[in-house]
Amino acid sequence: MAVKQSEQYQLVIRSLSDRLVEAQAPIRVLDAIKWDDSVREEFFRKRCKSLPPVDADYYAQRPLSFDPAERLQLFQDIERDITRQLGTFSPVGQIMRRMCREYRMVIRMLEGRGTPEFGRISQELYGSASDAFHAGDPTITDLGIMLSESLSNIGNDLGREPKTIAAPEAVAILQDRMNQAFPDDQAVRVFESDGIVADAAAGADYIKIRSDAMFNQRDLKILAVHEGMVHVATSLNGQHQPICTFLAKGPPSSTVTQEGLAILMEVITFASYPARLRKLTNRTRAIQLAESGANFLEVFEFYRGEGYSREDSYANASRVFRGSSSAGLPFTKDLAYLKGFILTYNYIQLAVRKGKLQQIPLLFCGKTTLEDMRTLGQLVDEGLVVPPRYLPEPFADLNALSAWMCFSGFLTNLSLERIEADYANIL
Template sequence: MAVKQSEQYQLVIRSLSDRLVDAQAPIRILDAIKWDDSVREEFFRKRCKSLPDVNPDYYATRPLGFDPTERREVLQDIERDITRQLGTFNPVGQIMRRMCREYRMVIRMVEARGKPDFGLISQELYGSASDAFHAGDPTLTDLGMMLSESLTNIGTDLGREPKTIAAPEAVAILQERMDQAFPDDRAVRVFESDGIVADAAAGADYIKIRSDALFNQRDLKLLAVHEGMVHVATSLNGQHQPICTFLAKGPPSSTVTQEGLAILMEVITFASYPARLRKLTDRTRAIQMAESGGNFLDVFQFYRDEGYAREDSYTNASRVFRGSSADGLPFTKDLAYLKGFILTYNYIQLAVRKGKLQQIPLLFCGKTTLEDMRTLGQLVEEGLVVPPRYLPEPFADLNALSAWMCFSGFLNNLSLDRIEADYANIL
């Protein structure tokens, strides 16, 4: 029996989408660029006075785990077949072709580990600290400096909650929260890991906790919101897509939206705090320093001057230079946090102002990018994309979110300098 045209069309998209998902599977950026423990041990053995000996020869000892030439050819074939089978202007095809091109650029970047091209390609994929949000607007560096000044005024008067929760207990607490958040996907796992730089990291259906990290309850709330209700939720929502399965996997262009949503969630659920915001702004400032010619020692000392412990300063500096050399251009992925927050907030603000509230939950239907949101709305209407199964509470309640955004939009138009003058006698 002949398959209906609409069903045949869906089968073609699903087939191409599955091929794209399979093609990118071996490409693991963070695994390819991270430094091993021997680099840290040597740095401290030399009393933090010498640049880490990280160069193309060092990375050559760390195999990528895939054949770059073969992967490029696979992605090129998929891109060609997308055009042949869907045409040049098909909306789904345009998204998938862009993903093919991004993944090929990622391959170029990891092939250039330790070389000048690594940092240049990173800037193409993730942006630069000197990027402006819009013509004439402040840059990411300007935003980082402005936030740093505000945080300096806050100081440490709020106190710091002691970190007394070890990794095993943190795993148990977060596992219980994930089981409650994703009752239909009880396979979401929380476990300890020795192989991550950050205190925690999320994958498609798991959260890894660094074995030697300590936490407090605020940390765990933030991890549940950031890693669980955004990164894991969007992965699961993408996995539940019956046709556009590519939404389960995020190319670099989706990183900005993903991290922007995660930081926005931290803020509107009151999970964030000044020290957390300082960590994000310091990452932006450190990348700007490296882009301006600073080397690993300069960035390490920047963190020490900001009051970070020696081990933390090394970890943060290594985030900046991973994949590069110790005096090369930085890996700029960490710009996505502040950049994504501003861009995603502006998108939601505009959606509320224009009365297009139905667009907002689609941010969670998978690993989305802001530039695809209009297209995703059309694909939902056509039945090619299904709405997200899991939505965090602030985004599930559009009444409350839109009210919050309306007030926020009005307050943004007030002059803070004028308010400061008016309130001088009472504050």
């Protein structure tokens, strides 16, 4: 067991951590790269035949909400002070320095909106569809193709649940579920919004519902576990950190772990369904197309070919090219869903196999990354990080989770081809 750190040392970490949180506050990536409604209206007015006029000039008319040079210098100063005050080899200092470097990359990416530089930095921060999970393993694209083939066999045999719940009712249902999930944080709000592209989005202590979106009960279950039990929960747990307050804010490196946890929650709570999985695989395939040279129109037509409406095809294609130009490299953040699911599942599987179950709940102590998990365990022992206040039920019951993972680990060693041959006469 590590020794508790002195109060003065804790105060130094808290001060540096607070500075880091304050410095990143005005940086809002999705707000800085979204396209306004006039782009969509013009695209449909031209019968979906012309590339949206989105390029560096388009973004130049939409200045960032902060001074990039001033923020770059601010993060440089914080990184310098972290080294001066904590030393080169301090574990918590190493995490905070990496966050400073990531935020500087984010600023440079946003400065490059509409140019090839935007896409290149996006790949560096969030990854590429051609990235392999491990040496010699399939790539993210391979995973998307494999899942698409499996989903094609399911087809629409399961039927489609009609979306009959309008936004006001959805808000009321989700607000009730959030009140039950976070009884100590009644300030968690669910409300309608006109300013988002997705059906819903989560913030530090809220979930926004798009005003014109329609839902069914399965949609709301997914929103509750994905946005509420993961994204809001990890934000609140980070806010309750008394010293390492930086855990309340997620740099790009935390996106993969956070989205991976959210998708894993969907799966183990039986909230997910084939159409949901198809949406995630199509995002991966669309990014791969754009990385291979496809422009906005070609990705739009890909979605049309997958059976999406014109409006949904536009919304999905614009997710791929937001921040870039309509013929440039993609914004690769949406790779985080499938990539994060695989990496997070593997981490939990290994934690169970090696008997390190105490590490698993630490995934929820804030906006964490897998590479920091061992360090976070040390910081808990040192009293610098507190365990998560809110844990979703599947992760609160480590007995059940470890049993599920043990069975799952065994089943992955079976040959599906051999099983298919053996079951040929009964299936």
